Amino acid sequence: MSNLQSPSEIRNNRVLVCVGGGIAAYKVCEVVSTLFKSGVEVRVILTRSAQEFITPLTLATLSRHPAYTDDDFWQPTHPRPLHIELGEWADLIVIAPLTANTLAKLTYGMADNLLTNTVLASTCPVLLAPAMNTDMWEQLTVQRNWQQLLTDSRYHGMSTASGLLACDRIGAGRMAEPAEIVTRVHSLLHTGGKRDLVGKRILISAGGTREYLDPVRFIGNSSTGKMGLALAQAALHRGANVTLVHGVASWDVPLGVQAIPVISAEEMQQVMLEYLPNADVIVMSAAVADVKPKEYSSEKLPKRSLPQALPLESVPDIVAQLAQLKQPHQLLIGFAAQSGDIITPAKEKLQTKKLDVIVANPIDQPDSGFGSNNNQAIFLDGQGHKLEIAHCSKLEMAHHLFDFVMSRDA
Numbered sequence: 001m002s003n004l005q006s007p008s009e010i011r012n013n014r015v016l017v018c019v020g021g022g023i024a025a026y027k028v029c030e031v032v033s034t035l036f037k038s039g040v041e042v043r044v045i046l047t048r049s050a051q052e053f054i055t056p057l058t059l060a061t062l063s064r065h066p067a068y069t070d071d072d073f074w075q076p077t078h079p080r081p082l083h084i085e086l087g088e089w090a091d092l093i094v095i096a097p098l099t100a101n102t103l104a105k106l107t108y109g110m111a112d113n114l115l116t117n118t119v120l121a122s123t124c125p126v127l128l129a130p131a132m133n134t135d136m137w138e139q140l141t142v143q144r145n146w147q148q149l150l151t152d153s154r155y156h157g158m159s160t161a162s163g164l165l166a167c168d169r170i171g172a173g174r175m176a177e178p179a180e181i182v183t184r185v186h187s188l189l190h191t192g193g194k195r196d197l198v199g200k201r202i203l204i205s206a207g208g209t210r211e212y213l214d215p216v217r218f219i220g221n222s223s224t225g226k227m228g229l230a231l232a233q234a235a236l237h238r239g240a241n242v243t244l245v246h247g248v249a250s251w252d253v254p255l256g257v258q259a260i261p262v263i264s265a266e267e268m269q270q271v272m273l274e275y276l277p278n279a280d281v282i283v284m285s286a287a288v289a290d291v292k293p294k295e296y297s298s299e300k301l302p303k304r305s306l307p308q309a310l311p312l313e314s315v316p317d318i319v320a321q322l323a324q325l326k327q328p329h330q331l332l333i334g335f336a337a338q339s340g341d342i343i344t345p346a347k348e349k350l351q352t353k354k355l356d357v358i359v360a361n362p363i364d365q366p367d368s369g370f371g372s373n374n375n376q377a378i379f380l381d382g383q384g385h386k387l388e389i390a391h392c393s394k395l396e397m398a399h400h401l402f403d404f405v406m407s408r409d410a
């Protein structure tokens, strides 16, 4: 078995957050604070209008660094022009909220303030989070500019959501939520903006299944589906077309992912088999219940009628079935959550179930596995490659897995 080199620590870590003059600017404070707390170095630029909504002092305090405005742009005291310095410094620029005005300027390469000059004087990826009143967002001129700007691969656009706007209207144009912006930032810092999964259809299963005994009681497990969610986010951010088949979950499905909720192993089996023929990559990260109660009562069983011992039967082995039915060009990735020795059972599962790749992850390590936002794992493939990934976020783990898969492809 050959050991691939462990991925080095992320070097890209510098994010320049540019705030435009919209009411959604108030949410960018949260973005800056969360990024800082996750270890990202943050600098902030505010446009003249952004300062009508939030203050440079707030953003300077949250980012632990002076915030920049157009007054700084024109200061004669910089040894080198500020927009050049900031443009060279940034690994990633985030513009949130992106106003109709700044969108138009970027589309036409205009540069009349610190924000637009810095974008033109840099080459890093730029993440755009538009926010506008519905009529403004749907205006032909605005939509034309948006489509035009996104033809430049440097720009990464966040979808707007529909809902209540600050003008009391309900419609399109809501800015992506801070957590979604932060997740996308982390993806872009990992990938440097590459979209290596464009054209790939990725089918992911996530979460635990439930096998009901009666309408309220079930056999389940502690899986929260966070690993599957992270896989869906990472794949989406790299350009894939993503279908996420998930058990009962407490998180929101990311905009742009086709989500299919299921409850039992049999339902999951049915949906996975239905979507299998159209998938290029299948990632089975769900924790499927291995057994179910033999009998189901459609009425809630009174306590006194509950059996002392519960007769059980097996549920379908979904991953084994997928392995049997898949075509040679399709890649099947399984997960093996284990305590103690994680490698031996994972190798066995890889071979007996005929998977292409298996992710062995420990469930007895601190802050890893079920329910945690973090994980650690060892990837194994059928050709004998092995890659150990140290403790990191589940999103980071998902990216490492796609890196591993893509490097095997190449």
Ligand SMILES: Cc1cc2nc3c(=O)[nH]c(=O)nc-3n(C[C@H](O)[C@H](O)[C@H](O)COP(=O)(O)O)c2cc1C
Binding pocket: 019, 020, 021, 022, 023, 024, 047, 048, 049, 050, 097, 098, 099, 100, 101, 102, 103, 131, 132, 133, 136
């Ligand atoms: C109360 C208020 C709310 C605004 N909200 C938005 C908005 O959500 N989106 C937008 O594109 N413009 C909005 N504007 C208009 C922008 O502030 C204006 O177009 C400004 O020139 C943008 O400048 P900037 O792109 O340099 O930040 C708003 C203006 C006001 C007064």
Ligand SMILES: CC(C)(COP(=O)(O)O)[C@@H](O)C(=O)NCCC(=O)NCCS
Binding pocket: 022, 023, 024, 027, 131, 132, 133, 164, 165, 166, 167, 173, 174, 175, 176
């Ligand atoms: C303003 C806001 C951030 C409020 O979000 P919230 O309801 O979650 O507090 C959200 O509605 C949004 O992103 N709106 C789009 C921009 C907007 O409403 N502009 C002003 C309309 S004139």
Ligand SMILES: [Mg+2]
Binding pocket: 287, 288, 290
């Ligand atoms: Mg299992």
